[in-house]
Amino acid sequence: MTRTLSTGSSWRMCARIHPFKGLVLEDVQFKAGQGRDEDAGWIRVIGSLYLASLHVPYDNGGPAFDDITEVGFGDGQLLTQTPDTCPGDRMDVEQSFLRGTQLVERTIPGICVGETETGLGWHSQETWSDLGNRYAQQGRALEVSSLSKAGWYEYQQKVTFTDQGAITVGLGAAGDLAPGEGFFPTDPALGWPIGPEGNPQTDRAAGSHWHNAIYRVDFAIGSGDQQVQQWDYEVDPERPTLVRGEGSVRSEAFTAEETPATTWWRVMNPASLNADGHPRSYEIVNDAIQNPYLPVTRPPVSFTNDHACQEYASGNLNTGCPGLSVLDYVAEETAPLTDPVAWVSVGFHHIPRDEDQSPMPVHWQSFSLVPRDLLAQQALTPPERACDNGYTVGATGSCAAINLTPPKIVAESPAPGVGARLTADSGTWRWARADLAYQWLWLRDGEPILSTGDDGLPTAVTGETYRLTDADIGREITVRVTASATGVTPGIATSAPFVAPLPTPPGTNPARTAPELTLKVLKKRDQKGRPRLRVVVRGDQGAGAGVVTVQRRGKVVTAALTDGRVVVRLPRPGKRYRVTVTYPGDQRYLAASASIRVRR
Structure with a gap:
């Protein structure tokens, strides 16, 4: 096995x-x-x-x-x-x-x-208070x-x-307990009284x-080949707390009959x-x-x-x-x-007892x-303690960069578009043995975003800030933070995705209206048992166009509308959770948002 x-x-x-x-x-x-x-x-x-x-x-x-x-x-x-x-x-x-x-x-x-x-x-x-690391x-x-x-x-x-x-x-x-007179003597010194006293049929001692x-x-x-090593200890008569141990290899077969309690093998x-x-x-x-x-x-x-x-x-x-x-x-x-x-x-x-019956x-x-x-x-x-090997008295702080909360992306405007600046923090990390340094790498749909460097070659976009381009609109933008320090095992954490909404196309109708955003969890689930959510965008000017963003359990995805509707798969609920759907609007309709709770 x-x-x-x-x-x-x-x-x-x-x-x-x-x-x-x-x-x-x-x-x-x-x-x-x-x-x-x-x-x-x-x-x-x-x-x-x-x-x-x-x-x-x-x-x-x-x-x-x-x-x-x-x-x-x-x-x-x-x-x-x-x-x-x-x-x-x-x-x-x-x-x-x-x-x-x-x-x-x-x-x-x-x-x-x-x-x-x-x-x-x-x-x-690590420390006398709860402020230090605890493992x-x-x-x-x-x-x-x-x-x-x-x-x-x-x-x-x-x-x-x-x-x-x-x-x-x-x-x-x-x-x-074994039955019979051979196992229930009358002499209590050979066992323990079991059963009601005074009854000659039951008042006997169960044999120890x-x-x-x-x-x-x-x-x-x-x-x-292997060896048997015996460790013996002796105490200094003048200093009873001074105990010395010495190991010796036993080269011949033996029985450990006359040995102190402190001896071990x-x-x-x-x-x-x-x-x-x-x-x-x-x-x-x-x-x-x-x-x-x-x-x-x-x-x-x-x-x-x-x-x-x-x-x-x-x-x-x-x-x-x-x-x-x-x-x-x-x-x-x-x-x-x-x-x-x-x-x-x-x-x-x-030595039997009443409870042994x-x-x-x-x-x-x-x-x-x-x-x-x-x-x-x-x-x-744990990786946080991997460097503790040998004489490390007084050393505190994690041996590895361990992320506690992931980095977060914040946009400079409520409806960012091309040219808008995104800013990312480093997240929070467990206190380490040396000050951590951070590096940011920006990703589009999970792949590094490339720009043209001074030498004309493609290079990955790094740093705490990033400006959106045409290629980013409607795509998932994340940032990957690497934390490192001398003598500390590096760690990596990735932010939740940020999705820049599609721009509102220029139109001839300046008086846009609010659409009706309808959400319904379908009774029939997919083959893996996951619930499905139907999203319908419709108003006084017909079906909505473009995409909607669906946010559930901290993850944001985009889904394209067809004739104003789309069906989105949701995670299998271990417990109830809320799903929020946002429609960015188009040349006929204003932006709209709605939420629904998904049950078990």
Whole structure:
């Protein structure tokens, strides 16, 4: 699948449902919505990602389940996506499996893909008051998910890909509390009282238990060998606020069991550099708890090289290395750590509550993979901030010339004709880091107006003023303003069109009369659903001649009359708007104007 978010960034990947692992994502790539040319293409970041173990032991020391390796999240456990579970697109999954001795072959919508809001994506207020520039945008993300039923629990596997390149991997548990005496002990120290007190049939404790999830993340940042870097921090005993961090490359497989909370890890490719020359990497952010009572779940993360047989975090089902766990993989690894796989432990100690009774609200356990130097700047850097790269403390003002209101043309007389002077302003522009200079270019029907220069060659007409010629009458005249400054990306803005009315022909009838200008929106629209306006100019001396000007939604067009009438196409109305029609008059009739409101 390839999806471009509404903010401009894109993700592409392969998604499938595995009989045991459930949702598996492979060959995950990211492309920023903005940025430098060097960072503008697809960047491969993940080779594969999936849930490699889900161990659920109950605190009473009795039931314990391995929901991935013993039950599985695919085959018959995969649930059909419906509009209630999937507000986005539902992708079909073809399945073939045995239910008992019966072969089941089916195709169901089993994967949900959709875009979602993430809240405020970025924000910057340059000054202490609202007088300075302010930059803000709402964030968006792509969600890929599936639903599976394992026993009494229903699990949603969901991976969220933000427009900034971050990946959040989550497991949501819903469904129902498991029934029976084995799951409802009488000792409240092993759970939580559920149900009305004093009733021997219902007054028992729902058993507390762990959801020990371990994910397998095979990194593939760029191409070639990769490294695992660990960052450790120490505090000066005499200056507690002085904190020093130092990174070291871990060259051998390891489990991060005895590490301070401030220690963190990233996987980087020293040969894949961003536009600033920094190695691209992803940082593992895991704020979830880990079950400290089981050796395999105790480390927040472990690292090994990628081996095809090492599929599961515990009770490995692959016949190449059966029954092994992450601890065995680490112990048996002899090669340098150059093709890293992260085994991320994400625990959740579920202490039930009254509110968990059917249907159980979803509770989540998750971790994130955050890009670190994947790009030279953030993935959606607006042009106004493109020059902010490095030490820019105190620098204010836009890096680009951004137009706020377009330039405007003003005529020196109410009814300008040949020789009349038009004057254009520069419009208004966002405050920039240097004083903007402006250049004006005059256009006729969208093409530059040419005049003869001193050398006899045609040259474009520039400057703030322009005098109308015979060729301009009845045509659309606009002005294009270019704003620029040293160190500022130039910007361009174009005015609304100005139309000089056709001259009134000399006539023998000095006593001209006012015509009747009739406007009617026709019931029948054109093939694209746009409304049509019929204009009729008629008076005591018959049909009007010449043209009319039609102004709608800030745009002015001219239309020639035939026997005093013409039909004009209008924009499709998203909401009501007003249309104004002006007739400049002719040798028999005076000028006239009329308006009409176009409804939805």
